[in-house]
Amino acid sequence: MSVDEARRLAPRFAARxxxxxxxxxxxxxxxxxLRRSGLFGxxxxxxxxxxxxxxxxxxxxxxxxxxxxxATALIFNMHASVTGALSSVTDELADALGLxxxxxxxxxxxxxxxxEGSWYAVAMxxxxxxxxxxxxxxxxxKTGDGYHIKGAxxxxxxxxxxxxxxxxxxxxADPTQVSQFLVPPGEGLTVEQTWDSLxxxxxxxxxxxxxxxxxxxxxxGGVEGLALVIAQLAPHWMVAxxxxxxxxxxxxAVDAAVEHVNARKLGHLPAVRSRIxxxxxxxxxxxxxxxxxxxxxxxxxxxxxxxxxxxRAKLLAGTTAADVAASMLEAAGTSxxxxxxxxxxxxxxxxxxxxxxxxxxxCADWLGVEALGGDPDSEGTAPRW
Ligand SMILES: Cc1cc2nc3c(=O)[nH]c(=O)nc-3n(C[C@H](O)[C@H](O)[C@H](O)COP(=O)(O)OP(=O)(O)OC[C@H]3O[C@@H](n4cnc5c(N)ncnc54)[C@H](O)[C@@H]3O)c2cc1C
Numbered sequence: 001m002s003v004d005e006a007r008r009l010a011p012r013f014a015a016r017x018x019x020x021x022x023x024x025x026x027x028x029x030x031x032x033x034l035r036r037s038g039l040f041g042x043x044x045x046x047x048x049x050x051x052x053x054x055x056x057x058x059x060x061x062x063x064x065x066x067x068x069x070x071a072t073a074l075i076f077n078m079h080a081s082v083t084g085a086l087s088s089v090t091d092e093l094a095d096a097l098g099l100x101x102x103x104x105x106x107x108x109x110x111x112x113x114x115x116e117g118s119w120y121a122v123a124m125x126x127x128x129x130x131x132x133x134x135x136x137x138x139x140x141x142k143t144g145d146g147y148h149i150k151g152a153x154x155x156x157x158x159x160x161x162x163x164x165x166x167x168x169x170x171x172x173a174d175p176t177q178v179s180q181f182l183v184p185p186g187e188g189l190t191v192e193q194t195w196d197s198l199x200x201x202x203x204x205x206x207x208x209x210x211x212x213x214x215x216x217x218x219x220x221g222g223v224e225g226l227a228l229v230i231a232q233l234a235p236h237w238m239v240a241x242x243x244x245x246x247x248x249x250x251x252x253a254v255d256a257a258v259e260h261v262n263a264r265k266l267g268h269l270p271a272v273r274s275r276i277x278x279x280x281x282x283x284x285x286x287x288x289x290x291x292x293x294x295x296x297x298x299x300x301x302x303x304x305x306x307x308x309x310x311x312r313a314k315l316l317a318g319t320t321a322a323d324v325a326a327s328m329l330e331a332a333g334t335s336x337x338x339x340x341x342x343x344x345x346x347x348x349x350x351x352x353x354x355x356x357x358x359x360x361x362x363c364a365d366w367l368g369v370e371a372l373g374g375d376p377d378s379e380g381t382a383p384r385w
Contacts, residue, residue: 103222
């Protein structure tokens with residue numbers, strides 16, 4: 001069972017986390033473990049050799065992996081997003097959207113490769129545009145038998161180590177059309193080592209430059225302009241897939257604080273005890289919200305109430321992780337602030353949760369507009385996507 005496998009791997013990841021964090025280095029050994037465990041095929045349908053997991057099972061796996069190392073779980077999340085979104089394009093949905101048969105053959109090829117041990121990174125965000133698809137400056141144009149893509153991407157977790165990159169770009173013929181391509185590493189795709197961040201250092205989220213021509217099969221879905229439609233109809237991968245990761249980081253902070261407090265015999269102090277009690281309750285509540293959103297995504301994807309839960313889950317996970325990690329550091333005291341102490345790293349990693357889109361502020365705005373009776377997708381102060 002994939003969740004048991006993730007639980008088995010988490011302590012191994014935890015043992016290596018400090019070193020990867022210190023060096024800001026991609027967790028090569030963790031990814032070798034993930035490959036061996038077959039987890040790259042988690043979201044791949046069983047007919048193509050994968051585990052055929054739904055979103056709830058993904059969330060359960062991500063939570064366990066993040067208890068070991070949040071950065072590893074975050075890079076894995078990018079791969080799960082690509083394979084999960086591809087798998088959700090069923091033959092019936094493809095018929096309804098009028099997708100060509102070649103696109104389905106390409107989908108199956110990419111998914112089968114994942115089940116066999118390939119993993120995919122996401123090169124969507126850009127400096128200035130963030131992950132807002134409609135603002136991307138990376139452009140593509142149709143060539144005789146494919147597409148030429150040119151642009152610069154930022155924050156690409158696992159850059160330099162992936163077997164292919166999902167690249168989002170706008171059409172130069174019609175810039176309102178945003179499409180996504182799966183681009184192999186090698187000529188035309190270069191990684192610039194720019195990532196030296198406060199938290200989630202081991203994600204190695206470096207810049208990626210593309211100036212590359214890809215065959216027609218690299219266009220995901222086989223039809224141009226699908227990216228924005230999918231982001232709005234099924235926001236769970238882009239909005240809430242990180243949520244399980246940050247709740248796992250928050251739980252790891254509570255676990256690390258308990259270990260520290262017991263080792264230092266601080267458990268008799270009422271303030272320390274109540275910090276741990278409050279943190280335990282907050283993490284458990286955020287975890288329930290994430291699992292409720294995930295359950296609804298599986299049962300009623302795209303439903304209005306499902307989408308409300310998706311935005312709630314991301315908001316609660318991001319704020320809870322930052323608040324809990326800060327409180328656990330205070331409960332543990334200054335010795336836990338030393339470089340190399342798990343709480344010092346977890347505090348910094350947890351800090352990224354609210355900043356990672358959809359940011360906590362954006363989630364709160366979306367939910368507020370919705371609660372006030374507006375249309376939260378179109379009534380943001382800036383384009384949501
Ligand atoms: C650890 C980590 C790993 C990442 N990995 C990847 C990856 O693998 N691939 C990838 O493509 N990206 C990745 N990202 C990037 C991420 O998805 C964002 O694109 C990026 O963080 C955006 O940064 P930004 O500086 O443009 O800030 P923005 O998100 O643009 O935020 C700047 C400010 O504007 C506010 N804001 C943003 N949008 C709106 C809005 N619509 N309305 C109102 N206010 C708004 C925010 O709340 C914030 O205060 C990663 C990010 C992190 C932190």
